[in-house]
Amino acid sequence: MTFELIVKGGLLPDGTQADIAISAGRIAAVEPGITAPAREVIDATGKLVSPPLIDCHFHMDATLSYGTPRVNASGTLLEGIALWGELKTLQTRDEIVSRALTYCREAMGKGVLAIRSHVDVTDKSFRTVEALLEVRETIKGKMDLQLVAFPQDGWFRAAGAEAQVIRALDAGVDIVGGIPHGERTMADGAAAVRTACRIAAERGLMVDLHCDETDDPLSRHIETLAAETIAFGLQGRVAGSHLTSMHSMDNYYVSKLIPLIAEARVAAIANPLINITLQGRADTYPKRRGMTRVPELLAAGVNVAFGQDCVMDPWYPLGSGDMLDVAHMGLHVALMTGTEQMNRAFQMITEAPAQVMGLDFGLRPGARGSLVVLDCATPIEALRLRPVRKVVISDGKVVARTTPPAVNADQFA
Ligand code: FE2
DSSP states (O other), X not given: OOEEEEEEEEEOTTSOEEEEEEETTEEEEEETTOOSOEEEEEEOTTSEEEXXXXXXXXXXXXXXXXXXXXXXXXXXXXXXXXXXXXXXXXXXXXXXXXXXXXXXXXXXXXXXXXXXXXXXXXXXXXXXXXXXXXXXXHTTTTOEEEEEEEOTTOTTTSTTHHHHHHHHHHHTOOEEOOOGGXXXXXXXXXXXXXXXXXXXXXXXXXXXXXXXXXXXXXXXXXXXXXXXXXXXXXXXXXXXXXXXXXXXXXXXXXXXXXXHHHHTTEEEXXXXXXXXXXXXXXXOSSOOOOOOOHHHHXXXXXXXXXXXXXXXXXXXXXXXXXXXXXXXXXXXXXXXXXXXXXXXXXXXXXXXXXXXXXXXXXXXXXSBSOEEEESSSSHHHHHHHOOOEEEEEETTEEEEEOOOOOOOOOOOO
């Protein structure tokens, strides 16, 4: 038989060397020395071949808008939300589409083949939703885009938000979102969690909430989210994004909470670039780090992924679309510099988010024929160097190639 594509001699993340054959968009074989012919052979000898990088927490309706209509002078989450309130009434549908596609191209060149983006559904013009539905269609077959119906100002705090979430889901947005800590009261927050879970159960959807993105140790909506996940039978379909209040919670309380999260099979999504810059802002010294308890959640068997959250938008002036930057920051903030922990950090931008998003990615026969060849040998080297992604393959098609730059430097005699 003739394969579509063979990637030869690559090193898999576990260090084994194997050829990978792809046929009809799927991985057909992963084994050393495949001799069957292929329409295209890619030499990856000695290079890391990885499953696709994935960003499971992003805001594509705001990306690359930095400075429009002004920059976030204080750098705080609250000014960012206020600034977004201004921007969303000014930006046109075409501008959102154009910025999003520019971003997708950049991210794809860096090996990102799937993104879960929250989309603010509260603007009555609905242009954010319509724009990102168009982007999802445009990039189909190259990148997977999952959209979360996100009421930025809460299900109940903003008039008509609940109806807008339903409208977005009816229009084809994939996932039920929310921001319970943004509601007026803790009781309203709990009600918002319950409503999101009920609607997801009724419609057979997943849930992904911005949950407890605060330094308040008493912000405990994650507890409600885990309990309601069990009550509605949504185990394995729910993610809690941020969970930064867990950083500040009482340790005894957390010793009860983490097993509950594990029991509910709620995934945790930490966003290290944003958590380390937005949380702890009101502290003097010592300043809290603000990221959720990543190693402890992992130790309890919770699926924990890293997301990017923001690139050049009202909340964050930096960001490059490179999930290796995100994992690099994440492992530093979480003090995960042990060998196994660094390998785990790499999985948190590949395997873990694939599980969160329900994607059939992985370097195994039968999985989707999507992979990345990096200009390095191991996952730890990838995190250290954040090297060029030489070849990016999506469902059996090469979608990006980058030639590593030649370095001309004086030699030491
Ligand atoms: Fe977010």
